[in-house]
Amino acid sequence: MTETKNDAAFVEFQRVQKSYDGENLVVKDLNLAMPKGEFLTMLGPSGSGKTTCLMMLAGFETATHGEILLDGRPINNIPPHKRGIGMVFQNYALFPHMTVAENLSFPLEVRKLGKSEREAKVQRALDMVQMGAFGGRRPAQLSGGQQQRIALARALVFEPELVLMDEPLGALDKQLREHMQFEITRLAHELGITTVYVTHDQTEALTMSDRVAVFDDGRIQQLAPPDQLYEEPENSFVAQFIGENNTLEGTVKSIDGDACLIALDDGSEIDAVPINVSQPGERTKVSIRPERVEFNKDRLHADAHTLKATVKEFIYMGDVFRFRMSVAGNDEFIVKTRNAPDAVRLKPGQEIEIGWLAKDCRALDA
Amino acid sequence: MTDASENTGPMLAADGTPLKQSLARSLRRQKLRALMLVAPLLLFVMFSFIVPIASMLFRSVENSIVQETLPLTVEALQNWDESSGELPDEAVYDAFVRDMVVAVDNKTHTRLGSRLNYEETGMSSMFRRSGRKMGKLDPETDGPFKDQVIEIHDGWGEPKTWAVIKTHSPAVTNGYFLNAVDMRRTPEGAQAQPEDKQILIKLFGRTLFMSLVITASCILLAYPVSYLLATLPMRVSNLLMILVLLPFWTSLLVRTSAWKVMLQQQGVINETLVWLGLVADDARLVIINNQFGTIIAMTHILLPFMILPMYSVMQTIPESYTRAAKSMGATNWTTFWRIYFPQSIPGIGAGSILVFILAIGYYITPEIVGGTKGVFISNRIAYHISSSLNWGLAAALGTILLAVVLLLYWVYDKIVGIDNVKLG
Ligand SMILES: Nc1ncnc2c1ncn2[C@@H]1O[C@H](COP(=O)(O)OP(=O)(O)OP(=O)(O)O)[C@@H](O)[C@H]1O
Ligand SMILES: [Mg+2]
Numbered sequence: 001m002t003e004t005k006n007d008a009a010f011v012e013f014q015r016v017q018k019s020y021d022g023e024n025l026v027v028k029d030l031n032l033a034m035p036k037g038e039f040l041t042m043l044g045p046s047g048s049g050k051t052t053c054l055m056m057l058a059g060f061e062t063a064t065h066g067e068i069l070l071d072g073r074p075i076n077n078i079p080p081h082k083r084g085i086g087m088v089f090q091n092y093a094l095f096p097h098m099t100v101a102e103n104l105s106f107p108l109e110v111r112k113l114g115k116s117e118r119e120a121k122v123q124r125a126l127d128m129v130q131m132g133a134f135g136g137r138r139p140a141q142l143s144g145g146q147q148q149r150i151a152l153a154r155a156l157v158f159e160p161e162l163v164l165m166d167e168p169l170g171a172l173d174k175q176l177r178e179h180m181q182f183e184i185t186r187l188a189h190e191l192g193i194t195t196v197y198v199t200h201d202q203t204e205a206l207t208m209s210d211r212v213a214v215f216d217d218g219r220i221q222q223l224a225p226p227d228q229l230y231e232e233p234e235n236s237f238v239a240q241f242i243g244e245n246n247t248l249e250g251t252v253k254s255i256d257g258d259a260c261l262i263a264l265d266d267g268s269e270i271d272a273v274p275i276n277v278s279q280p281g282e283r284t285k286v287s288i289r290p291e292r293v294e295f296n297k298d299r300l301h302a303d304a305h306t307l308k309a310t311v312k313e314f315i316y317m318g319d320v321f322r323f324r325m326s327v328a329g330n331d332e333f334i335v336k337t338r339n340a341p342d343a344v345r346l347k348p349g350q351e352i353e354i355g356w357l358a359k360d361c362r363a364l365d366a
Numbered sequence: 367m368t369d370a371s372e373n374t375g376p377m378l379a380a381d382g383t384p385l386k387q388s389l390a391r392s393l394r395r396q397k398l399r400a401l402m403l404v405a406p407l408l409l410f411v412m413f414s415f416i417v418p419i420a421s422m423l424f425r426s427v428e429n430s431i432v433q434e435t436l437p438l439t440v441e442a443l444q445n446w447d448e449s450s451g452e453l454p455d456e457a458v459y460d461a462f463v464r465d466m467v468v469a470v471d472n473k474t475h476t477r478l479g480s481r482l483n484y485e486e487t488g489m490s491s492m493f494r495r496s497g498r499k500m501g502k503l504d505p506e507t508d509g510p511f512k513d514q515v516i517e518i519h520d521g522w523g524e525p526k527t528w529a530v531i532k533t534h535s536p537a538v539t540n541g542y543f544l545n546a547v548d549m550r551r552t553p554e555g556a557q558a559q560p561e562d563k564q565i566l567i568k569l570f571g572r573t574l575f576m577s578l579v580i581t582a583s584c585i586l587l588a589y590p591v592s593y594l595l596a597t598l599p600m601r602v603s604n605l606l607m608i609l610v611l612l613p614f615w616t617s618l619l620v621r622t623s624a625w626k627v628m629l630q631q632q633g634v635i636n637e638t639l640v641w642l643g644l645v646a647d648d649a650r651l652v653i654i655n656n657q658f659g660t661i662i663a664m665t666h667i668l669l670p671f672m673i674l675p676m677y678s679v680m681q682t683i684p685e686s687y688t689r690a691a692k693s694m695g696a697t698n699w700t701t702f703w704r705i706y707f708p709q710s711i712p713g714i715g716a717g718s719i720l721v722f723i724l725a726i727g728y729y730i731t732p733e734i735v736g737g738t739k740g741v742f743i744s745n746r747i748a749y750h751i752s753s754s755l756n757w758g759l760a761a762a763l764g765t766i767l768l769a770v771v772l773l774l775y776w777v778y779d780k781i782v783g784i785d786n787v788k789l790g
Contacts, residue, residue: 058689058693059692060689060692079692080689080692080693081692081693081694081695081696081697081698081701082695083693084695085693086693086694087689087690087693087694089686089689089690090686091684091686093684093686093687093689093690095687095690095691095705095709096709097708097709106691106694106696106704107694107695107696110694110695110696110697110700111695154694158694158695164693
């Protein structure tokens with residue numbers, strides 16, 4: 001996790017650690033720098049410490065060790081209400097005893113804005129999330145998606161420079177979710193807000209973010225833009241966690257600069273890019289994305305290593321075909337191919353040869 | 367209904383019976399089962415709650431004793447004009463002697479005497495004293511009676527006596543209720559009691575006022591405690607909860623007596639204050655046997671009933687609300703006042719209703735620490751039930767108390783809304 005140490009970093013975590021009980025570290029050595037205007041997503045399995053990081057940034061938990069800087073100033077000693085951070089909570093946290101408009105007006109009232117100014121801003125924020133007509137309702141009279149949008153509007157209405165969102169779309173159905181994903185990124189970019197977004201949905205992370213921080217075990221496993229994260233995972237956790245992935249286990253046979261030869265456990269050999277391996281004899285997990293696997297011989301290099309595969313299952317998914325194959329002892333090997341006019345429909349039981357470009361095959365930690 | 371189902375008549379279940387009928391049959395079994403489950407409680411409530419209350423309501427207006435004991439007299443008095451200022455004629459006295467002979471035989475004349483004594487002091491002894499002599503008269507041979515009766519007790523020679531009997535002769539009376547609000551039934555209609563007998567209205571007022579004060583002090587004391595309990599980690603708050611519940615495990619009498627020890631003039635508090643030099647030895651505080659003592663002791667005793675509902679409501683207020691408010695720039699105070707407090711109101715409401723209703727009917731504590739100035743209407747009810755044996759008045763007072771509570775409940779529902787009351 002080498003950070004480009006940016007002097008203009010707007011949010012910065014420096015060697016932050018957090019423990020709730022004094023025995024286990026929930027966050028271990030967190031380093032993170034965000035420039036202004038970035039949309040950064042924290043992605044990770046449940047319990048990996050995402051919410052904890054957000055709460056430390058918002059000031060509701062204190063870091064056990066390390067420093068958090070906001071716009072260059074340490075914020076550990078600034079009380080939460082002076083941090084000027086907008087927040088969207090996982091359960092929305094709309095005040096049930098206030099109407100929607102009162103909810104939105106609340107942050108403006110505590111900032112002592114005049115009545116007319118407040119009303120104008122509230123209306124603008126409601127219009128922004130297309131909820132202009134709902135100002136008089138109570139939160140309980142809104143659907144989940146509407147509440148979500150109000151929560152978003154409330155976090156933005158006082159024009160904070162930094163907005164934190166903790167799994168805000170967790171409760172929504174797929175369609176609304178996708179719509180809201182689009183809305184949130186649009187608003188964040190239009191208003192130039194720096195956003196920290198927490199989710200455990202990887203598609204959401206990939207489609208929305210400028211950069212994604214993959215959390216596991218209290219550490220950032222990889223921090224990179226979505227495409228890089230998907231195509232160049234730095235370790236096998238990230239490779240497994242992001243998108244669909246095929247894993248083959250083996251031993252490094254030889255390394256030559258940015259190419260290496262891997263002997264799989266069944267004896268066959270494949271080419272790969274060495275990422276987390278440094279010397280022959282090391283155990284490794286090789287990762288290949290399903291859509292990068294090729295079974296049309298003409299499209300492969302003449303000298304590319306190929307493997308024998310037995311088709312186990314053919315799944316028709318409309319735009320793509322998905323095959324489950326048995327490859328080098330792995331029965332869950334997935335191959336995807338686009339439903340093009342010339343696409344081949346393999347049948348279960350068919351024996352074929354598969355291969356890939358060496359650069360798509362990454363030798364990661366075991 | 368769609369056209370199709372109209373054409374085919376009622377919907378049929380799988381076995382061909384009409385759907386409604388088979389649904390009703392299956393529901394009936396469920397209802398029967400439910401009824402059997404609640405039957406024991408229903409019977410218990412019936413006999414321990416509904417029947418006593420009904421009988422109390424009845425007693426507060428029931429007044430057949432006059433008619434039953436003096437049937438002929440009551441009838442004869444119909445022709446007498448009590449406003450004329452003259453004594454009734456011989457017919458009334460004749461009827462009276464006939465009634466009394468029977469009554470003395472059955473020994474019911476003393477009971478009637480006590481009954482009428484509530485209305486006019488002296489009636490009880492009049493009946494008791496005249497009973498023996500009148501019982502010896504023979505209605506058929508000894509007449510005329512007017513002078514003889516007045517001879518036996520000159521009370522019978524006063525028109526007022528007969529007016530009292532006539533006024534209270536109906537089988538159903540509002541007399542007890544009038545008494546309960548410091549009025550009385552007179553031949554001229556309802557009138558205020560004489561000044562020196564007007565205590566009940568004052569007592570009602572005091573009961574209401576003190577219950578309100580107790581409720582308010584319970585709110586003030588319970589709110590911070592409940593807040594603490596609700597915000598502390600579960601493990602700690604469960605421990606502290608024991609302290610809150612501890613009073614429940616001690617006898618009410620013991621606790622109240624403990625207050626007596628604490629508050630009396632030679633008690634712990636006064637001794638400490640004197641020792642500290644804050645109070646002079648000859649000017650010890652009077653904090654018991656008055657309203658102050660009652661308020662202190664009852665606030666302490668009723669406090670758990672305020673804490674428990676408050677706590678359970680506060681526990682359900684998610685921390686994310688206060689966090690959200692703070693993230694939006696609200697100070698701690700604003701967050702509390704604008705966000706937390708409004709959401710805790712249902713708990714305050716539930717606790718207040720509970721404490722207020724318990725307080726308004728409280729008996730034992732005011733009895734022990736209240737002296738004469740700190741007693742409640744319930745102590746008066748107890749007095750009429752066990753000492754003066756004026757059950758009718760006790761029932762009327764109880765009925766009024768019940769009505770006041772129901773009225774307050776209704777007002778509360780109008781203002782706060784009863785669905786806003788949550789016990790958890
Ligand atoms: N208040 C707390 N006290 C003690 N432990 C806590 C507390 N909050 C969180 N933890 C622990 O810290 C770890 C990380 O929790 P956190 O809420 O940050 O996870 P998360 O990544 O947000 O998970 P999720 O995706 O499920 O929301 C968990 O193991 C959790 O049990
Ligand atoms: Mg979380």
